[in-house]
Amino acid sequence: MSKEWKEVAIENIGEVIGGGTPSSKIEEYWGGNISWITPKDLSGYNFKRISKGSRSITDLGLLKSSARLLPKNTVLITSRAPIGYVAIADKEVSTNQGFKSVILKSNYDTNFIYYLIKKNVPALEAVSSGSTFKEISGNSLKKLKFKIPPLAEQKAIAKILGDLDAKIELNRKMNETLENMAQALFQSWFVDFDPVIDNALAKGNPIPEPLQAKAEIRKKIRSEVGILPESQKNIQKNTELAEVFPSTFVFNDTLGKWIPEGWEVKTINDVTTLIIDHRGKTPKKLGGDWVENGHPAISAKNIKKGNLIRPDMIRYVDEEMYEKWMKDEVEKGDIIITSEAPMGEMFLISDKTKYCLSQRLYCIRANETDSTSSFLYYWLQSDIAKGDLEGRCTGTTVTGIKQSELRKVSVMSPDILILQEFEDKLSPFLERKNLLQKQTETLIQQREVLLPQLISGKVKVPQSLVQQMKEE
Template structure:
């Protein structure tokens, strides 16, 4: 049996976070401040959503994070996602950062004594304790906020420590799977940026039209596709648009079907059951999120079972800013569970003979111009609402010559690759989460796990 050591005795330093302020002064330092809500992105090396704040230089020096630190959330959380989440700060996160990094209040950093334990191994053990509910047992409600009693936890929880080489091997196996998920994520960001760039070039900036006006062949486009674009502009209610195009509304081309009011008594936060989609499954900026599912065990009208490739928009948002209001998501390949069309989500139905593609609509509904109109017409204060009629009133330039269908054909390979990467990442995450308790308990040996990971990754 490996030795077990109290968490507090594994650390050479631990401090709580610092929020800082928005204005700079002579005695402040500009830093990234990681919040609990940033953990998911930071885990995969993404600092793009992390706020930049100004910290007192004296405090900044004491709370400057380093590679291989572990962050642990000490307050916040929800019923479905308890506080006490952790994130491991990989060295490459700091290689990408142009500023020093700290963590916000309601979290703290743990710096492991590397002569005793491998930091990433300690992180994975904390992940194991979170998933088994052990960390949740140290959570209390205080003035309406869930707080994690870190000090009591660190003084009572013992972490089994096999020899350092074995700790390193276990961390490497789990980290390899995580790295592959990160690689897929980065690849998908690149593919997504390419698809959005093509859409913007064709339907917002009208680059092929400008090229033809200048006597050039549109870049990256075959002659048949270039033929679909005119070589001049004309005036319209929306300004200059390609000649022969028209200004229409979404309502000319689509209908929006309301979801079903499923009965709350059959809701569940854990499987089994069908997956009941909510606005929480829509990403800010558009896209599908699969990290927070609700499940439903009641009877389901077949008309409200969604198919792969269905396009939905969210018509309610619980945030004051309406973070996801009106944004679209495409239903991915169904898992063992069906996806259900819940109320306050609108299913886009393209009208018969409308020459517009689903992917054209998907990227159109992510434009700032559309987003601004949805927010401007939204109702509600605490909860924001929109409606099918408000969404369908959006005007945009459109051509009835099949160019929209050609766009989908051009980018379909990119979208297919994104979908395949997502499916692979889900498989890798499932394998990682299955191996985690088995490796830590010794149920599966390192050599066996290593062979499995080499085969999969």
Template sequence: MHLKKEKRNMDSDHLPLNWSWVKLGDIGKIVSGGTPSTKIHDYFNGDIAWITPADLTGYSNKYISSGRRNLSELGLKNSSARLMPKGSILFSSRAPIGYVVIASNEISTNQGFKNLIPNEKVFNEFVFYYLKASRQLAEQNASGTTFKEISSKNFSKLPIPLPPLKEQHNIVEKVEELFSELDNGIENLKKAKEQIKTYRQAVLKFAFEGKLTNGKSEKAKGKGENGELPEGWKWVQLNEVCDKIQDGSHYSPQKKYPVNDGSKFLYLTSKNIRNNYLTFEKTEYVDKEFHNSIYPRCNPEYGDILLTKDGANTGNVTTNTLDEEFSLLSSVCLIKPSKDMLLPNFLKYYIQSPIGFKEITGSMTGTAIKRIILKRIKSAKISLPDIKLQNLIVQEIESRFSVADKMEQSIDESLQKAESLRQSILKQAFEGKLIQQIQEGKGLSNFQRMQVIGAVIKVMDSFSYKKGEMIIAKFIYLVDKLYKLNLNFNYKQWHFGPYSPEIKKLLNTRSGYFNRMGTDAKSFYTLTKEEKLFSYPNPLVNQVKEKLPNLTKIFSKYKVPKERDHKIELLASVCKVIEDEGTNDLTEVYQALKQWKTSKTITGFNNKAEKFSLSEVERALNFIDKQEWFDILA
């Protein structure tokens, strides 16, 4: 079979000079899987991890250690499954094609995989991301009628661009850094979407408390069995203000049709009802005989209310927007409001509100399938103002919902763009463009710098240091300059020592990695997403964890926090002067500290020389000389 190529140019001219195109079979051994007879119990429930494509449905981690079932030694021996070493790359080759994971221990798979045991030429995580980006290419080279599958032969021939091993590691690090920033953005977008959902519920709550149109609730008439109501409102039973409350057919039609030949009628069930709209995915039709058996009793018309009373979507409600006859199943309740007393949209929003939903659904019956009985719906209480106010309330709700809808649409578009960006990142990675960015030295990303800040906070935790913003900033300055981390912060002579406003910005970003405790000058920061922050490799984090304890130990002998903070500020300030002035002469350094202006209102001093005595500065300079830091700083 001729191997098909995705729309990518396999010509080496389109890759960096030290890269080359190879085949998957060139960088490791291709291994398939197998399944022993499921009729023999002794073949299963052993200690050998065994993966099927079903185990990867919804699985998002890079590594996997086991599936739902294990094989026994006997089961492995009596099947075509093979035990593969830790680090092997598992790729689902059918049903569906394209799941990718890395084995975190010895593992086997069923026949739904083509696996790669990588050789020394490749970093398995580099191949992992390449295969994640190559699902379409694999599908193009699959065959089959019932379901497509890519063969071992074709899988081994799939092309992969191969850079030197060190660059593979650099690319993976860059991809994961960018993915982390992207994941954080997606998480924030999803939070914003949840906030919109909460806002909608707040609007509905206010609406049916009478607060939406009046700014605040009018004087209540008094407490009834369902709570207080504004002046002019009343509690009524739903069946008192409706012409009909009826469910659909209590039996399914013997024949359903996928298309309408002109003589059929649309057939809607609970799956077609959503909040505020009808969905027509997988719609079905019924014949005239069935339709006529139900329509006289349950006759939905334009503007009526359709409420899901059975199933997973129980409680969903919408206005009927169809101007044609159709049939309903009993999972849907038809409500025809008496329009001189109750507006359909007022009722719809009431059911969606916290108070209305609770009143309509009550204690829903059923365990696996939720159900509202018709009697409950008919006897449900509704808080009712006059028609004029109902109309005004509906207008106010829809005005606010319109704004929320636009915001939600914008968020959804951003989420779609985020997923497209993920694919774009992978595309750039395997075209050699990410490594070009790394080699061009475009500097650290904000995420990498947040990782360093997180590492500083973690080390300070281990020494029981308070982690205020200024103390964190001074330790970041010292570790950055003394150990040449090149964090690219623009440190300035601040009131309490060297400081970069960018540190504050990163500490208070919406990323959620840091949590500020307190609001005054004594506030401090803690790590909140430590596992996620450090889940992406960053060599600088390891340097901080290795080097910073040497600095923190210097100050550990000072047990009084105020004295310790003073010594930290002294060392950082003297180091900053040496860096700026290029001198370690005591007179020149002390003169520079006199020029370092501070606010007396904030610090109690006009300049640093007022805060630090000449003898303190001399001792700091002697310590710096002893540590051989002058040449590093100057």
């Protein structure tokens, strides 16, 4: 570490600000133009900038609470439940009282301080206090001291780490686009029933009243040359596939809606060959312990919005423990679903990684004669399936679904030829998503190795880059 690195207290690099919450009973305080960030908004959050939370407040709500309007580039730090989630405000925002935020002075780089805090979460936890839950006070945060280099070197370090984060974010956005494309195809075929409506219109068959609005849209699409969706062009070219889609609807009492004639409604028990359930297992219960490297053990906290998150929270077991734990191994195409806290988050296994299933997870394997993994994965995310899953949950403080109830969840069962075609069309999306996910994991590992070395000064940045930062 260079002698130019100086030990500085947080109170000397910027102003520490707490948050606040307007009264939930006064409607006029909520739904305004001021983004209001809570620790939950940063849960599973990978990239460093945030511009909005799940809720917003009005100017009056801001005035009538202890919340402050924080300027762009304020460093947001969760100070309780949990401590140490960090983000940078990408515009003016406010926070609840779960934050201690730092408005930096001009001679400190926002991105560098962001990475500095991320690397030093244990230091924050060490000065926290509390019995029910730990919290770091404003005064405790202010007194924390860290070694900080001159501004140009701060910027150089932040650029190296930031370039990695930018690649991670680009991959995330590309994966989001691929996921939206897959969701759109599922919606068209199995929720809006576009191919069935097209067949019904072509044959002059009646359209049920709840589907009339969609039928009118399809009429317009069919009459305007060149705007037929690509998925429908493919069906038109594939006569055999088009004929497999029905041309009439029947009302299904189980789902409480009109579905294509001939399509059945089964249960998860009917359309799966295996449900792996190791929700209560731990290494110690099996006579062992966690190890530094080996087979990754994922839990509910690692599954969010179809992705594996929080790689820093993934633990490992050795081969002996894996064989004891996973009598049935996870396979490519299996669906991981969280059973509680929260229930219903899902992840589709798209490679041959030998995952060990830890707390609050089920693994579901589709029976390929009645369903397919991709269809079942997207069906379980549909509004109908989510409502069914939630309706079968039990519990007071924490709600969850038992395996016996999970097996009863309804699953629509179209013709297997249609499902196989759906699987074929989704394969390129899922393969690309998996490749991007693996690239992202590698980038995250690189960042996690470099972060402590650069922030501590153990690895020096090139002087040419420092000079570039001085000139900008």
